Amino acid sequence: MTRTGTVAVSPVDASYEVEDERVHLRGSRCRACQAVFHPPRPVCAGCGHRDLEPVRLGPVGTVYTFSRVHQSTPDFQAPYVLAYVDFPEAVRVLLPFLGEQPPTIGDEVDLVLAPGPRLADGAPVTLVHARPLPSRRNDRG
Amino acid sequence: MDEVYVAGIGMTPFGKHPTQTAADLGAEAVLLALEDAGAGRDDVEAAWVGHVFQGMAMGQRALGQAGLSGMPIVNVENACSSGSTAIFDAALAIRAGAYDICLALGVEHLSQRFRGAFTPDESDAEAHIGLTMPAVYAMRAQRHMAQYGTTAEQLARIAVKNKYNASLNPLAQFKNPVTLEEVLASRLIAEPLHLQECAPVSDGAAAVVLTSRRGRDRLGATRAVRLAASALKSGRSEVGLPDMTVEDLTGRAAQEAYRQAGIGPDEVRFAEVHDCFSIAEALRVEGLGLFPHGEYPARVARGEADLGGRLPINGSGGLLGKGHPLGATGVAQVVEVVRQLRGDAGARQIPGARVGLAHCRGGKAQGVEGTACTVNILVA
Ligand SMILES: [Zn+2]
Numbered sequence: 001m002t003r004t005g006t007v008a009v010s011p012v013d014a015s016y017e018v019e020d021e022r023v024h025l026r027g028s029r030c031r032a033c034q035a036v037f038h039p040p041r042p043v044c045a046g047c048g049h050r051d052l053e054p055v056r057l058g059p060v061g062t063v064y065t066f067s068r069v070h071q072s073t074p075d076f077q078a079p080y081v082l083a084y085v086d087f088p089e090a091v092r093v094l095l096p097f098l099g100e101q102p103p104t105i106g107d108e109v110d111l112v113l114a115p116g117p118r119l120a121d122g123a124p125v126t127l128v129h130a131r132p133l134p135s136r137r138n139d140r141g
Numbered sequence: 142m143d144e145v146y147v148a149g150i151g152m153t154p155f156g157k158h159p160t161q162t163a164a165d166l167g168a169e170a171v172l173l174a175l176e177d178a179g180a181g182r183d184d185v186e187a188a189w190v191g192h193v194f195q196g197m198a199m200g201q202r203a204l205g206q207a208g209l210s211g212m213p214i215v216n217v218e219n220a221c222s223s224g225s226t227a228i229f230d231a232a233l234a235i236r237a238g239a240y241d242i243c244l245a246l247g248v249e250h251l252s253q254r255f256r257g258a259f260t261p262d263e264s265d266a267e268a269h270i271g272l273t274m275p276a277v278y279a280m281r282a283q284r285h286m287a288q289y290g291t292t293a294e295q296l297a298r299i300a301v302k303n304k305y306n307a308s309l310n311p312l313a314q315f316k317n318p319v320t321l322e323e324v325l326a327s328r329l330i331a332e333p334l335h336l337q338e339c340a341p342v343s344d345g346a347a348a349v350v351l352t353s354r355r356g357r358d359r360l361g362a363t364r365a366v367r368l369a370a371s372a373l374k375s376g377r378s379e380v381g382l383p384d385m386t387v388e389d390l391t392g393r394a395a396q397e398a399y400r401q402a403g404i405g406p407d408e409v410r411f412a413e414v415h416d417c418f419s420i421a422e423a424l425r426v427e428g429l430g431l432f433p434h435g436e437y438p439a440r441v442a443r444g445e446a447d448l449g450g451r452l453p454i455n456g457s458g459g460l461l462g463k464g465h466p467l468g469a470t471g472v473a474q475v476v477e478v479v480r481q482l483r484g485d486a487g488a489r490q491i492p493g494a495r496v497g498l499a500h501c502r503g504g505k506a507q508g509v510e511g512t513a514c515t516v517n518i519l520v521a
Contacts, residue, residue, distance in 0.1 A: 045380060067282075069331045070330055072271055082270065092381075094267050094272060117271045118269060
């Protein structure tokens with residue numbers, strides 16, 4: 001069964017879908033130049049073509065870079081970890097990283113829904129997060 | 142095409158100005174620049190005014206405060222490159238032969254508007270995830286460290302250098318040098334960047350009088366400096382998996398500026414670049430072709446970018462030391478380059494400097510590499 005959703009705080013935000021408890025991001029692929037985008041977009045930013053098809057990203061990607069953020073705006077609860085994750089579809093997506101321990105560059109991650117660092121009315125907002133693959137999670141004990 | 146000259150410069154101290162408004166600061170910079178150029182208010186044919194967060198008609202308010210009104214006034218918003226885009230626009234109008242004497246002003250009063258970290262615009266999804274400007278540069282720093290062996294200590298030395306230079310600049314926000322240990326002991330903002338590696342919240346304004354050759358001669362501005370190049374580019378859409386240590390935007394603006402000036406990067410004797418964070422200075426100068434890609438932090442540690450070094454970078458103190466009132470920053474960089482070329486830089490004078498470059502790169506918008514980037518080259 002497939003469930004879909006859009007993060008509530010922003011209608012243009014990361015749309016995702018959950019199938020058999022695996023979280024995927026939704027994107028679009030240009031039928032002319034094959035460039036892939038997330039979030040999905042109506043016009044190709046690479047070549048201007050308007051014919052894009054939906055594509056599913058993940059569920060596994062690789063950490064391109066990361067940082068643990070210690071100071072943010074009052075709307076966020078620091079510290080939190082952010083990572084740019086590269087997906088095999090050749091698209092890079094910024095994601096919150098699950099937990100307070102940062103990854104290292106090159107770590108493999110999958111996706112999970114979890115309360116994010118943003119606070120709406122004092123409560124965390126659910127966001128798609130990157131998390132270490134199970135083998136990595138076990139390594140960390 | 143007409144040649145363009147900087148005939149007058151003016152700048153307020155950068156820092157916290159709780160008793161002055163943005164219009165007060167802008168007017169002060171304008172009056173200083175007019176006086177320096179030997180220009181009266183009626184000499185100014187048109188004005189461009191860069192700012193980011195000052196609201197509607199900032200230019201009319203600041204110029205009105207200085208007693209100037211009635212001429213064409215254009216308000217310019219281009220993120221941190223707003224002020225330098227005002228210079229680009231004014232220079233373009235002069236080159237096109239539309240005017241002989243123009244004003245470019247950059248102004249920002251941030252201290253009563255902002256605290257904490259800057260974020261991208263709220264309409265970007267990335268802002269909802271918690272992306273801050275320090276985090277953007279922290280993540281680029283992590284890549285620079287992984288790819289080139291750059292260390293947190295080398296990055297911190299960029300802040301030490303710029304804050305030392307600022308201590309020689311009476312208009313700078315930070316008056317005191319800091320040690321490497323103090324930078325590394327300041328609190329983490331986004332790893333690996335510490336507080337002392339992030340530009341402060343600042344108020345300030347800077348202005349230049351730009352002229353054609355005819356305008357320069359009409360004013361009798363004998364100390365005018367030639368603006369040999371003024372280039373503006375915007376960031377390209379990011380497609381695929383680009384190398385985040387490479388500044389394509391800076392590189393394209395630089396190529397255009399070098400082409401206009403008819404010089405290569407090896408002829409630049411000193412530069413003011415957009416060091417909003419320590420790592421940013423490395424990314425800029427490597428993108429400008431002033432230092433080999435990946436090597437800048439190690440070369441800073443060897444003193445190559447010091448005021449007495451091979452190629453001084455941010456002798457004014459840069460954004461890290463002089464301060465960063467967003468809209469004013471790009472104009473203040475040009476003010477500093479002119480001061481150096483005239484031999485007026487006092488304790489931070491670079492002997493024999495004939496060719497100086499000012500690089501200003503602003504902002505973050507989702508899906509593009511950067512918002513806007515200007516490169517101005519001045520020749521004595
Ligand atoms: Zn395309």
